[in-house]
Amino acid sequence: MAVVRERRQVNLRLPLPDLSDRCSRFPLPLPPSASTTAAAASASVTISQTELEKLQVLGHGNGGTVYKVQHKRTSKIYALKVVNGDSDVTVHRQVSREMEILRRTDSPHIVRCYGTYVKPSGDVAILMEYMDAGTLDTLLRTRGTFSEPELAHITRQILKGLTYLHAHKIIHRDLKPSNLLVNKNMEVKIADFGVSKIMSRRLDPCNSYVGTCAYMSPERFDPDAHGGNYDGYLGDIWSLGLTLMELYVGHFPFLSPDQRPDWATLMCAICFGDPPTLPQGASDEFRSFIECCLQKESSKRWTASQLLDHPFLRSHPTSD
Numbered sequence: 320m321a322v323v324r325e326r327r328q329v330n331l332r333l334p335l336p337d338l339s340d341r342c343s344r345f346p347l348p349l350p351p352s353a354s355t356t357a358a359a360a361s362a363s364v365t366i367s368q369t370e371l372e373k374l375q376v377l378g379h380g381n382g383g384t385v386y387k388v389q390h391k392r393t394s395k396i397y398a399l400k401v402v403n404g405d406s407d408v409t410v411h412r413q414v415s416r417e418m419e420i421l422r423r424t425d426s427p428h429i430v431r432c433y434g435t436y437v438k439p440s441g442d443v444a445i446l447m448e449y450m451d452a453g454t455l456d457t458l459l460r461t462r463g464t465f466s467e468p469e470l471a472h473i474t475r476q477i478l479k480g481l482t483y484l485h486a487h488k489i490i491h492r493d494l495k496p497s498n499l500l501v502n503k504n505m506e507v508k509i510a511d512f513g514v515s516k517i518m519s520r521r522l523d524p525c526n527s528y529v530g531t532c533a534y535m536s537p538e539r540f541d542p543d544a545h546g547g548n549y550d551g552y553l554g555d556i557w558s559l560g561l562t563l564m565e566l567y568v569g570h571f572p573f574l575s576p577d578q579r580p581d582w583a584t585l586m587c588a589i590c591f592g593d594p595p596t597l598p599q600g601a602s603d604e605f606r607s608f609i610e611c612c613l614q615k616e617s618s619k620r621w622t623a624s625q626l627l628d629h630p631f632l633r634s635h636p637t638s639d
């Protein structure tokens with residue numbers, strides 16, 4: 320059993336990195352629309368980094384800072400994730416992995432990347448589409464819990480993103496409300512690929528311990544008790560189940576609302592306790608959907624593409 324990943328405290332007093340013209344130039348696609356397509360993304364113009372003006376800090380992550388930036392010439396808004404050159408090696412490894420995955424992906428359900436920048440000083444940045452409603456975590460805190468129809472809409476989008484990733488042999492490994500970005504049209508996109516894994520084959524086993532432990536499946540928390548390795552794709556499904564439950568009940572499902580998470584409590588609850596269940600009032604379809612995700616034995620969990628056809632989603636058809 321490995322250690323809990325700690326969130327690095329970002330030093331707010333560090334000067335903002337100056338992304339100068341010495342950096343390589345990257346193609347900047349046309350601004351994203353509600354239905355961004357690969358064709359739209361490939362219709363690109365080129366800008367220099369000095370054409371990006373920082374407007375405000377959107378948030379801090381594990382080693383990086385995300386800024387809202389404006390492309391001066393077109394006034395279009397983007398998000399720029401910046402990691403300083405003096406960050407530790409783990410942070411650089413994570414941002415490199417994130418850049419590699421974002422460059423490979425092309426899906427309306429994955430946050431779109433418009434360029435990556437690497438300076439000789441080691442400063443690294445990723446230019447992404449700006450999601451103007453923040454994350455599902457911030458929405459939960461500001462506007463409260465989500466209804467079943469809202470969750471069905473959210474779930475369908477996450478599952479389409481996961482189906483895309485898994486078909487491309489990418490395991491996210493850190494799915495949680497704060498890694499799901501939202502815009503004002505309630506489009507939900509999967510983000511933050513710092514601890515994701517690209518498999519060389521579809522069924523390669525996983526055995527590394529990275530990600531946010533609270534959302535880890537029992538077999539990821541304690542691989543030794545599960546034969547030393549596990550199917551990482553099904554680990555994403557467990558995290559999805561916990562994420563949806565949290566959005567429905569308003570707090571992390573394994574803990575009561577006022578309980579502080581600590582590693583020992585979490586470990587016992589996830590590895591030795593029963594999976595959490597929905598409170599009274601939830602529909603049978605939603606209850607069944609959550610059960611299909613939160614099976615302790617991973618082989619009993621449904622895959623992302625199977626879940627897309629679950630009665631819970633069929634009972635809330637899309638308008639499109």
Ligand SMILES: Nc1ncnc2c1ncn2[C@@H]1O[C@H](COP(=O)(O)OP(=O)(O)OP(=O)(O)O)[C@@H](O)[C@H]1O
Binds near residue numbers: 326380383398454
């Ligand atoms: N494309 C984006 N559009 C709008 N806001 C964003 C975007 N990307 C990130 N953010 C904001 O910046 C914050 C930090 O994002 P980042 O991916 O660096 O880390 P995180 O997911 O919050 O944390 P960690 O890396 O520890 O998992 C997010 O929580 C979100 O509020």
